[in-house]
Amino acid sequence: MGINNKKIYLDYNATTPVDPQVLSAMLPYFTENFGNASSASHAYGWDAEEAVEIAREQVSALIGAKTKEIIFTSGATEAINILLHGISLKKCHIITCQTEHNAVLRTCNAMEETDTTISRLSVNAEGAINLAELEAAIRPDTELICIMVVNNETGVIHPIKEISEIAKKHDLPLMVDATQALGKVAFNADESGVDFAAFSSHKIYGPKGVGGLYIRKSMTKKLHPFLTGGAQERGLRPGTLNVPGIVGMGKACELALQDLNDDYSKMTLLQERLEKGLFSIPGCQINGSQTKRSPYVTNAAFEGILGEKLIRKLKHIAISQGSACTSNTVEPSHVLSAMQLPEALALSAVRISMGKPTSTEDIDIAIQDITEAVKALRK
Template structure:
């Protein structure tokens, strides 16, 4: 077993060697521009792109013409949301989203607020799920779009997508979902789920970074978006720019592998995740964050009270995990997702996200369990707060000096 162990598969996944193999010729002999229609170099590249489009469409149950290739989920989120806002501005200016969405959604909504959009940010319940009654109550005749993510990147919670889509449609709005963490991990079918627009990304499903896709429904109803990138008219005018052929081929192959292997993989990973979670929650004062029924198979987010997340990450240095604290990210706030669930700053700071993946082995999970337990126990042994807790002192009654 090689150290360090990679357990941060929600941040990104390693490239599957089979994906790399599919991509390689498109860096070398098949280097043509997919838009060059007048010679074989272009045709070969275009064939690669067409095949990838089929592979992607097959995974999510749509047709090839409903796929727009982008540089990733962030771009697909921007194109989908801004594109709908601009296209449907005659109808209304109201968008509904939730506080636990990815920044690519929240910041896009913030941007649109400056352009005249009214945005409702739904709160979530303690388990991370939105309240459907609140969604229903927030709908207005001006609501053009409901945008709620499929599976959450920090806690893995899966929202009731079909029900959300039905509510949006009942009130004449479109339904967009950021499915970056869900596509390739659990079955996602845009028709069965009632999804009108959907964003996802190759590097979360063992494909390369810098490539993703936006699904835009063409039938019942035909959805239109305003392009956000003008130029040569690639992707049927929706997204100009020379296609990233190797990346797109990689996304296609990644989709095919996920379609074929997802069921087995989900079973294996959820069993490993459950093992990890069961072992770590035998420790006192440790809690699983988010709904444990409706969630992605490979994510465990656990708070270890009286341990500071950043210190914990340092102590478990052989494990590449992610912390609900913020030193690891650009901002200095504890995770807004965990805070939306009602966690205190302290508890949010004490949280670790374990993201298992295709290449995670049971041996690695066993090592992670031992290593995490050791680190938590060690830090608690050094912690005056833990000592006070063990002595039965009610810490919530203590008035701390300001500093």
């Protein structure tokens, strides 16, 4: 099948390559500038601390925050755990959504084993929540609303500003998973009214193993330390800072802010081209809102085939499937199931996500090879 042998990566929602400028910024902090940012008694430590603070400024500039409102972590998952566990040391109620990333959902599942009660909002067929349902779910013991900005599987964008207005009306903090929004779509933490946000570096051409959380200044006392140890990062994330990683994340944020509008325009055109090509395949369905969706990702289902078989057939194209596979069973994506997709259609879905290096040629080859693969599988 297929005449194309060029390897094409279309799984940028999973991870991205490190930008050469990011790598260049990081390298000195592995060798000559190797100091511990907590070493306050000599120049090696001072230099490392200064580098961390510059990175903090770069991250805060990207999301519209104050520098002191940024805490560095090992990634979004750790940030989510710090936030969720840190807000609910006592018996309380948290509202989230059925289509959240597992970093949120599984943390909430674990918290239910204690005294925390979780409400999971439903979504419609386009992946959107009902704001009336959200407001109706608020109880006297509600401590937090937790909703993602951009869905990692479908790209659906939630109305964070409207959600924050409901939260403020009831004097509740709003936490968002901003992992797929950071550096991709316009997201201003202060203007949107969110109180907490989690995100990762490796989604925006920075290194893996580093991420961050935003904590609105007025909300600092709402959080209790989930981890214990040193006093780094205001005592909320103790441990020696990953200075090279943090420097890389800062540089990645600086570049993302610089290129945000141009990249968004490019992705919009590529997504339109991709989906026009996919729609020419009989039985193809694009999942998620057609108007409130990130241009970086397309979730497509192909009637009559299994998505995992399509992925294996595309030997030179890297795409993914939003389902959890085990050795014995394949389960449909929890996101697509919550959107009421029939199981067979949900199992046929694949996620195609684009990034800076993606070209028109890449998209055209992907369309051709997916078209041939679907035809072959249906035979």
